[in-house]
Amino acid sequence: MINPPLFRNVLSIQKHFVAKDTDIFITGLPKTGTTWLKSLLFTTVNRNNHPIDQSPLLTHHPQELVYNLESDVYNEAFVYPRPNNLNDLPPPRLLSTHISYTSLPESIKASRSRILYICRNPLDMILSMYYFFLEFEKKKKNYEDEDFFEDFCEGKVLCGPFFEHVLEYWKTSFERPDKVLFLKYEDLKDDPKLHLMRLAEFIGMPFSLEEEDKGIIQQIVNFCSIKNMKELDVNKKGVINKFFEKKSYFRKGEVGDWANHFSPSMLERTNKLMQEKLEGSGLSF
Ligand code: A3P
Numbered sequence: 001m002i003n004p005p006l007f008r009n010v011l012s013i014q015k016h017f018v019a020k021d022t023d024i025f026i027t028g029l030p031k032t033g034t035t036w037l038k039s040l041l042f043t044t045v046n047r048n049n050h051p052i053d054q055s056p057l058l059t060h061h062p063q064e065l066v067y068n069l070e071s072d073v074y075n076e077a078f079v080y081p082r083p084n085n086l087n088d089l090p091p092p093r094l095l096s097t098h099i100s101y102t103s104l105p106e107s108i109k110a111s112r113s114r115i116l117y118i119c120r121n122p123l124d125m126i127l128s129m130y131y132f133f134l135e136f137e138k139k140k141k142n143y144e145d146e147d148f149f150e151d152f153c154e155g156k157v158l159c160g161p162f163f164e165h166v167l168e169y170w171k172t173s174f175e176r177p178d179k180v181l182f183l184k185y186e187d188l189k190d191d192p193k194l195h196l197m198r199l200a201e202f203i204g205m206p207f208s209l210e211e212e213d214k215g216i217i218q219q220i221v222n223f224c225s226i227k228n229m230k231e232l233d234v235n236k237k238g239v240i241n242k243f244f245e246k247k248s249y250f251r252k253g254e255v256g257d258w259a260n261h262f263s264p265s266m267l268e269r270t271n272k273l274m275q276e277k278l279e280g281s282g283l284s285f
Contacts, residue, residue, distance in 0.1 A: 005077060006159075009070040013097070014105045017069060017086075023113035024203055026066060026096040029165055030158055031128035032120040033185040034096060035249045038062035039224035040192075041094055041116065044200050047216065052223050059234055061246045069097040071241055092203070098159040101168040114178075114203055117169040120185035121285045122162050123258035123270055126152045132248055149266055153273060163277035170283050186255050186285075192221045226253035 026041060028034050039062045043055060050056060056065055067073050072084050073095075086093060097104070108115070120128075130148045155161035173182035181202040188195050196217055200206050207217050222228060229235055230250040238246050258267075278284060 003158075006070060008076040009074050010099055010103055012074040012076055013069050013099070014103070016074065017105050017107065019105065019107040019111040019113045020091065020093065021112040022091040023093045023095060023108075023111070025108065025113060025115045026094070026118070027101075027115055027169065028098065028118035028120075029125060029160060029162065030098055031125050031132060033118050033188065034098075035062050036185075036188070036224065036226070036229075036253070037116060037118050037183070038066040038094075038096065039229060040196055040199065040220065041203075042066055043220045043224060044196065045092060045094060045203070045205060047211075047220070052219055055223065057223070057229075057234075058232060061235055061238075061240060061249070062229075063240050063246075063249065066094045066096050069095055070099065075241070100159065100165050101172055109179075115169070115180045116183060116199060116202070117173065117180055118183045118185060118188075119166045119169075121255070121258070122152060122274075123262055123267070124185070124255065125162070126157075127258050127261055128251065129158070131251055132244075149262065153269065163273075166283070167278070167281055170281060184285075189253075189255050192225075193217050196221060226250055 024041065024045070026034055026037050028037070039057055042057065042062065042065050043052070046056075063072070067084050067086075067089075073086060086095075101109075126148045151157065152162060155164075157165075159165065169180055170182055173180040181199065183195060183199070197207055211217065230247075235246050235250060240246055240249075262270075274285060
């Protein structure tokens with residue numbers, strides 16, 4: 001589901017954006033852990049430029065260091081000149097987008113740029129989205145978490161539908177393993193160090209044994225943890241793109257919080273939907 005303002009931005013990306021071979025993109029539906037992945041990617045790529053105690057993440061929100069194409073760059077609501085100039089970014093440019101694989105501009109698909117895709121259990125994603133948009137949606141039409149759930153079941157998820165979005169990137173990660181690295185939020189929570197090593201390998205910047213011995217990987221994991229990110233002053237105050245409070249990007253960061261909100265019948269309905277949509281794909285949540 002792409003609302004009209006977002007649709008204009010997507011068209012603008014397709015028309016104007018030209019990918020470079022060195023670009024690295026973070027993709028995934030909103031509220032699947034993209035902010036976390038931004039911190040991890042930024043810190044990993046820049047580990048030789050900035051020691052962690054001088055990280056730009058101490059003074060900038062992750063969203064300000066890894067631009068989102070549709071919100072931060074090709075946002076048609078911006079007055080010109082655009083605030084974020086992609087030409088100013090040194091290689092590798094770290095960028096993000098929520099749009100589906102089908103809708104990506106051809107140059108992203110054709111170039112040697114890489115894509116990190118993150119997905120998450122849909123119930124945790126809907127819940128996270130509900131909290132994120134709570135204030136806006138309530139003002140609009142007394143939205144409840146049940147409404148978010150109904151919309152999800154009908155395929156109405158921002159930048160979704162959910163299953164089609166996930167499955168396209170999942171399929172491409174097998175067809176083009178050097179193009180798409182498919183990550184799950186739950187796996188990252190379970191073993192962040194392992195998946196950070198996979199990420200570093202995938203982008204062509206693997207951690208050396210010496211770095212491992214020095215504890216660099218664990219340091220990055222700890223630095224980017226929600227516990228640490230939430231406590232940074234820079235993430236406590238202020239807004240992004242005029243609307244979104246910086247702190248709203250860091251809520252609980254847990255797996256299975258849906259159980260505190262959704263009923264067994266909702267779970268049953270979701271499981272049925274998952275079975276139907278994911279059958280034969282090898283993907284499960
Ligand atoms: P919850 O609302 O379930 O807590 P996105 O970054 O794609 O918008 O996703 C937001 C979700 O990721 C929120 O989930 C948020 O709390 C969680 N999150 C943000 N930073 C995180 C981190 N460093 N580690 C784990 N989860 C994080």
